Amino acid sequence: MKCTDATQVLAFRPMPLLTLADLDQRLHSLKALPIHRGRVLRAWLNGKALGAGPRHQAQENFLPLSVRNGLPALSEALDAVAQIHSQHPGADDSVRLLVKMADGQMIESVLLPRDALCVSTQVGCAVGCRFCMTGKSGLIRQVSSLEIVAQVVLARRLRPVKKVVFMGMGEPAHNLDNVLEAIDLLGTEGGIGHKNLVFSTVGDRRVFELLPQQRVRPALALSLHTTKSDLREHLLPRAPKISPQELLELGEEYARKTGYPIQYQWTLLKGINDGQDELDEILRLFKGKYALLNVIPFNSLEGTGLEAGNGVSYERPDAERIREIVKYLHSRYVLTKVRNSAGQDVDGGCGQLRARAEGAAQRVDMRRLRDTRTVPATPASSS
Numbered sequence: 001m002k003c004t005d006a007t008q009v010l011a012f013r014p015m016p017l018l019t020l021a022d023l024d025q026r027l028h029s030l031k032a033l034p035i036h037r038g039r040v041l042r043a044w045l046n047g048k049a050l051g052a053g054p055r056h057q058a059q060e061n062f063l064p065l066s067v068r069n070g071l072p073a074l075s076e077a078l079d080a081v082a083q084i085h086s087q088h089p090g091a092d093d094s095v096r097l098l099v100k101m102a103d104g105q106m107i108e109s110v111l112l113p114r115d116a117l118c119v120s121t122q123v124g125c126a127v128g129c130r131f132c133m134t135g136k137s138g139l140i141r142q143v144s145s146l147e148i149v150a151q152v153v154l155a156r157r158l159r160p161v162k163k164v165v166f167m168g169m170g171e172p173a174h175n176l177d178n179v180l181e182a183i184d185l186l187g188t189e190g191g192i193g194h195k196n197l198v199f200s201t202v203g204d205r206r207v208f209e210l211l212p213q214q215r216v217r218p219a220l221a222l223s224l225h226t227t228k229s230d231l232r233e234h235l236l237p238r239a240p241k242i243s244p245q246e247l248l249e250l251g252e253e254y255a256r257k258t259g260y261p262i263q264y265q266w267t268l269l270k271g272i273n274d275g276q277d278e279l280d281e282i283l284r285l286f287k288g289k290y291a292l293l294n295v296i297p298f299n300s301l302e303g304t305g306l307e308a309g310n311g312v313s314y315e316r317p318d319a320e321r322i323r324e325i326v327k328y329l330h331s332r333y334v335l336t337k338v339r340n341s342a343g344q345d346v347d348g349g350c351g352q353l354r355a356r357a358e359g360a361a362q363r364v365d366m367r368r369l370r371d372t373r374t375v376p377a378t379p380a381s382s383s
């Protein structure tokens with residue numbers, strides 16, 4: 001049967017690159033040996049041109065002709081994995097990046113002070129934490145390993161990145177294979193110190209089983225948020241049922257295996273988890289643990305629609321109460337740090353920038369619908 005022009009074009013269009021295996025297959029087809037693969041990967045992961053090599057050395061001295069000839073097309077394919085859609089600098093030296101992937105889906109990455117980067121691992125999230133904008137959308141799709149790594153590449157084209165925290169949109173434990181592949185790549189060819197890769201999770205037994213077996217073992221951040229099991233189940237409705245006590249025990253085991261302390265995350269919500277009863281229980285649970293507590297005062301923004309129930313919105317405790325909490329815990333030997341979500345002045349916490357961009361797209365579509373009255377509006381997201 002004779003192909004039509006259209007089917008021929010489809011037949012020869014290269015497959016999009018999503019995983020390391022796809023990239024390896026492309027390099028293999030260019031007859032790249034492991035040494036050439038390493039060079040090309042390191043150049044890409046450092047945000048450089050794929051043919052960049054040792055200083056003062058011509059490309060022909062370290063890459064064979066077949067690889068050199070294939071680099072422009074490979075470079076184009078890698079650039080298509082993800083692109084920066086917009087940049088939003090904050091007052092605190094952070095920059096929120098809205099990143100658009102090949103299928104048009106958007107995720108957020110945040111350049112943080114001190115050469116750190118926060119990356120997203122899913123579009124949306126299934127955990128549905130009540131105080132999180134990303135959780136409102138539900139899970140839309142997984143982010144592939146190359147899409148995770150591409151966020152680092154894009155960021156490194158803007159400024160150095162020496163630390164990567166997996167704390168953007170999504171629950172890394174729900175996309176474990178892709179996240180572990182990205183961590184392995186960043187901790188080897190990407191040149192990032194293993195303890196500077198921070199895997200953040202609400203807690204999942206598979207994580208505690210698999211992380212210790214990896215050749216690149218990242219540091220661990222666990223979302224605790226409260227010492228009360230029932231309140232935790234309410235705040236994190238679809239997180240695995242692990243009690244705060246068990247979470248700290250599992251965390252402690254990993255901390256002792258790796259030699260890095262566990263970072264416990266505590267989104268501070270006025271009148272909900274900022275009481276004396278919580279502080280006293282923290283003292284009991286943290287006693288003798290290799291751990292630190294990151295207190296993240298909730299970022300109240302108007303119009304987020306994040307409600308504690310009965311029409312009452314979540315609120316940030318006042319500055320005086322935050323100071324008291326830190327002082328109380330510190331003086332009783334719990335290492336406590338206040339972390340404000342970066343770039344609060346540019347659309348606040350994780351997922352809000354994307355939500356706003358999607359909202360804007362939806363508004364444009366709605367306007368188009370009103371203007372044309374014939375063309376149906378395309379939903380901006382599947383949420």
Ligand code: SF4
Pocket residue numbers: 125126127128129132133134135136168169170171202
């Ligand atoms: S806080 Fe994290 S785990 Fe919870 S819904 Fe948001 S992205 Fe998901």
